[in-house]
Amino acid sequence: MSKYREPQKYMAAGIYPYFREIDSHQDTEVTMDGKKVLMFGSNSYMGLTYDKRIIEAAINATKKYGTGCAGSRFLNGTLDLHIQLEHELAEFVGKDEALVYSTGFTVNSGVVSCLTGRNDYILGDDRDHASIVDGRRLSVSTFFHYKHNDMDDLERELKRCREDAIKLIVTDGLFSMEGDLAKLPEIIELKKKYNASVMVDEAHGLGVFGRNGRGTCDHFGVTDDVDLIMGTFSKSLASIGGFVAADSDTINWLRHNSRTYIFSASNTPAATAAALTALHIIQEEPERQENLWKITNYALKQFKEAGFEIGETESPIIPLYVRDAAKTFEVTRLAFDRGIFINPVIPPACAPQDTLVRVALMATHTKEQVDTCVSALRDSFKELGIIQ
16 A cells, blocks of 8 residues: 555646545535635535525534434434434335435445345446445345446346346446436336346436436336335435335345444434435425526537537536546646536546546536536647547
């Protein structure tokens, strides 16, 4: 470890793009080193992270319950607030019950790892989130990965599985780097054909797709055929934490066997109340989702017309392909110098040949802000010869 100096190389070149300090609240505009910067690197799709109602709910919960629960949900860490949130989440995504975890990462790592046995199989898209990857690494089951959104490849892998074994297909609903959707209707067809089960990660789909933001499963009309739905609070729900929803028997098993649930301290009262209030707001204010799609469609059109390569995205996540790691860092710095905060994406978050910068939109972005972003990024890309 003492020889690990890769980050220092980029620091010396002045293009290290991580751990940049923000000294204001998260919104479409933030302050960094006294400079105002347009934020296009946030996952706050609903634009709720500075909503006064959510802040008040978090403050009131802290006053009532304190700053923490001092234990796991399994022991002394369950509040009536946790139970209320679980009931409402289950109803929202259309499942019997839900479990709330301390982070979204621990949902996937703790659920995927304990659903199947030594003689069973887990099948995953090769662009699944790192938390899904870690979950299957912790599992004793055999793992097969299939090429991204390649249903023929998924079927080939399903044919390799023993007929009498449990076969769990795990996929992101909305892929967080490339912005494209899983082929859930086709996955469900294969599930039925090969007697498999399906788990969908809705971390980035909630708030964005489906009725009132219920996610990609609702968007495709396959909720009843998806066995487990996972989601996070750190995106549209303006908090921190995560959940999994499923039938009562599955939740009963997870409640007593999922190690990241049993052995982690429970969500703080503030985080729980914030997520619950955000859940209410996105249902009561459908105009937020409508605004998000208006600005998304506008931005997609502008980036395409400006000559950017944006791949197969069909969401508020817009990848701008660079295909060179060093230039990816350089364009991130140039964009920042022009007042735009974006995130670089390099391996292992993408394939080596697919490095990109990721633009993420919020319901509260304006067309004028998008125009400023497109212009600044076009100039930055042209300066490095990435686009003509």
